[in-house]
Each structure stands twice: as C-alpha cells, then as structure tokens.
Amino acid sequence: MTRIAIKAGVALLALVLALLLAIPYLIAPTWTCDRFLRCWGRRAHDIHHDGLRVQVRVAPRFFWLFNVLFPTSRALTMGRTVLTRDAEVAWRVRTLRHEMRHAFQFRAAPRKYVPRYTWHYPRTGWRRHPMEVEARAAEDWPIDSERVPQT
Numbered sequence: 001m002t003r004i005a006i007k008a009g010v011a012l013l014a015l016v017l018a019l020l021l022a023i024p025y026l027i028a029p030t031w032t033c034d035r036f037l038r039c040w041g042r043r044a045h046d047i048h049h050d051g052l053r054v055q056v057r058v059a060p061r062f063f064w065l066f067n068v069l070f071p072t073s074r075a076l077t078m079g080r081t082v083l084t085r086d087a088e089v090a091w092r093v094r095t096l097r098h099e100m101r102h103a104f105q106f107r108a109a110p111r112k113y114v115p116r117y118t119w120h121y122p123r124t125g126w127r128r129h130p131m132e133v134e135a136r137a138a139e140d141w142p143i144d145s146e147r148v149p150q151t
C-alpha cells in the first residue's frame, strides 16, 4: 500500500514537472533540458564525439525518485547532459557510448526526442525500443573522448 502511494506520488510529481517544463521545452529544448538536469548532482566529466560535447553528472538523489518509476535505469540523457546514478556508472565506457548515442538522437530532433521516447516506451518496453536498440548498437563503437579510465 505504501509503495503504491509512493509510486503514485512520484508519478504525480513527474507529471506536474513535465507540464511545467513542456512550454520551455517546445521553445528551447536543449537549453531547457540542460538547465533542468544540471540542477542535479555534481559534474563528473565531459565526453565528446563528432563535434558534440556532453556533460556527465553523478546525481544519486535524482535516481532515488526516478527509480521509483524506472527501477532499472542507471543513466538518463537529454540535451547535452547525462545524469548517472553513481560514479561507477559515470565512468563505464559502454554506458558512455550508449548515452552519447542518445545525445546525438536528441541533437538530430530536439523537440521530438521526449515525445518519441515516451510514445514508444509503453508499446515496446526498454528492450525493443527503437532508440534503445540504436543506442545499444553504439556501445561497440568508440567515441572521440575515450581517454576516460577503463572499467
């Protein structure tokens, strides 16, 4: 009962936040996502590939909330910001390649990124989600900034 109430509370909070951020997102999607995500956690390092630079942050408190709705999620990318659950995830090479692909998906169609992701998610889940399939395929391909420590 309590867990359901917590889930409902977090879902309501997420809905209110989404509605508050919807208008700035439609006007300036990259700016809005960066401003919102960079309120969380601390900067770990930057990654870059093919002219795109992305800030990686460690934000455990964000994931305390986010994981109520998406328990297996370890990282989230929007705009030019990656939030990670902990420092280990923030330096994992395959995760960084994966999240960098999401950053490119965002850059290719900033206004469509969040609607497209949320449209597919309930229909395909994470495994067969086309944006996730593409990002998982990118995990085998090095990015320019792979001078990061290997895990």
Ligand SMILES: [Zn+2]
Pocket (backbone or CB within 6 Å): 098, 102, 131, 132, 135
């Ligand atoms: Zn992903």
